[in-house]
Amino acid sequence: MVVTGSRAEYGLQANLLRMVEADPDLELQLVVTGTHLSPAHGTTEREIQADGIPVAARVDLAQRGDGAQDIAGAIATGIAGFSAVFCRLAPDIVVILGDRFEMLCPAIAAVPASLPVAHIAGGQLTEGTMDDVIRHSLTKMSHLHFTSTETYGKRIVQLGEEPGRVFVVGSLGLDAILNDPRPDRMEFERATGIVLDRRALMVTFHPATLDRVPSECQIEEILAALERRSDVRVIFTMPNADPENNLIRERISAFVSRHSDRASCHESLGRRLYLGALSLVDGVVGNSSSGLIEAPSFGIGTVNVGARQQGRLRPASVVDCAPEREAIAEAIDRILSSGFRASIRGLKNPFGDGHAAERILAVLRSCPLDRLAAKRFHDVDFQLDEAFGKVNP
Known part of the structure; x- marks a missing residue:
């Protein structure tokens, strides 16, 4: 069983889903949840239907707003929903990806069901x-671990997971980039209505739930920096369903209304058009992981705003800046400069080689599932005084 809860994570898993479906020794049970089923977020289940991948079940989280109580209630609804799905479909293993709160639902429901979980x-x-605490919680509830870099694999072992259950496979995000055909400029313009008549920036800003600067203030600063760039076309993709996402949506919509001649917003471009956009724009702005993981493969720079991605591995194409309009404007100038573009030409993406799905599939096919549910805690040797500091100096 593979769970998908958002447009971004479905795009990452699409190649893996096709491989599982095509394998004669495996049976795919795709369960759709989260914003895929939300009209406010574009009902992106339609993208799955367009790909022809069958859906085995749907779990509606019934999320009505973006406040803390709304999200906690959605998680509770989802746990009950996935428990019912597990009873009905009886999967052998549940595959989840990432760090979204929606993924807590199948992971928690799998615990009393003694179902093994594979976490990507x-x-x-x-x-x-x-997302940070959610990601590490998912690790502790999972039994197989597929990481994008060796550093991330070591961190999972540090969390007490057995090294033999951790597999460094690369990022699924690079699979589609390196292997799937993308639309050319003419097809992209025809499909989206976006005319690339000048330099263009892709902007994606998600709620920064733990940043000291409120998300509302950060998006205002980003938009203020973009106000000055009448020479640049701005393509917005809307934020995820985290707290304060509605405030961000309102600010973006107002900006697009004021600058309809050079700005547009899209709930979901779909994976193919999104990657097509990255191959055609001149840079990325915001705080999405895509700017750090996928954009480097296209030889474009990323302006990473604020602390949302703090701690994540950074390729040389990423320019970090404070959520202040002057700093953002300077960073935009930098990534659009010919010197910077030349400096990152031929940059090797550190997140993989485009074969992550194949490696994940090989493990899922060969791993004895009946031995997975029981885990041992793997202790890592370290000196207490070095880790915690001496009590009596």
Whole structure:
């Protein structure tokens, strides 16, 4: 069983889903949840239907708002929903990806059901958002771990997971970039209505739930920096369903209304058009992981705003800046400069080689599932005085 809860994470898993479905020894049970089922977020289940991948079940989280109580209630609803799905479909293993709160639902429901869980993209750090604690919690509830880099794999072992259950496979995000065909400029413009008549920036800003600077203030600063760039076309993709996402949406929509001649916003471009956009724009602005993981493969720079991605590995194409309009404007100038573009030409993406799905599939096919549910805590040797400091100096 593979769970998908958002447009971004489905795009990452698409190649893996196709491989599982095509394997004669495996049966795919795809469960759709989260914003895929939300009209406010574009009902992106339609992208799955367009790909022809069958859906085995749907779990509606019934999330009505973006406050803390709304999200806690959605998680509770989802746990009950996934428990019912597990009873009905009886999967052998549950595959989840990432660090979104939606993934807590199948992971928690799997514990009393004694179902093994395989977790993709653990071990990373994003200290400016609640996703960090969710990601590490998912690691502790999982039995197989597929990481994008060796550093992330070591961190999972540091969390007490057995080294033999940790597999460094690379990032699924690079699989589609390196292997799937993308639309050319003409097809992209025709499909989206976006005319690339000048330099363009892709902007994605998600709620920074643990940043000291409120998300509302950060998006205002980003938009103020973009106000000055009448020479640049701005393509916004809307934020995820975290707290304060509605405030961000309102600010973006107002900006697009004021600058309809050079700005547009999109709930979901879909994976193919999104990657097509990255291949055509001149840079990325915001705080999305895509700017750090996927954008480097296209030879474009990323302006990473604020602390949301703090702790994540950074390629040389990423320019960090404070959530202040002057700093953001300077960073935009930098990534658009010919010198910077030349400096990152031919940059090797540290997150993989485009074969992550193949490696994950090989493990899922060969691993004896009947032995997975029981785990041992793997202790890591270290000196207490070095780790915690001496009590009596």
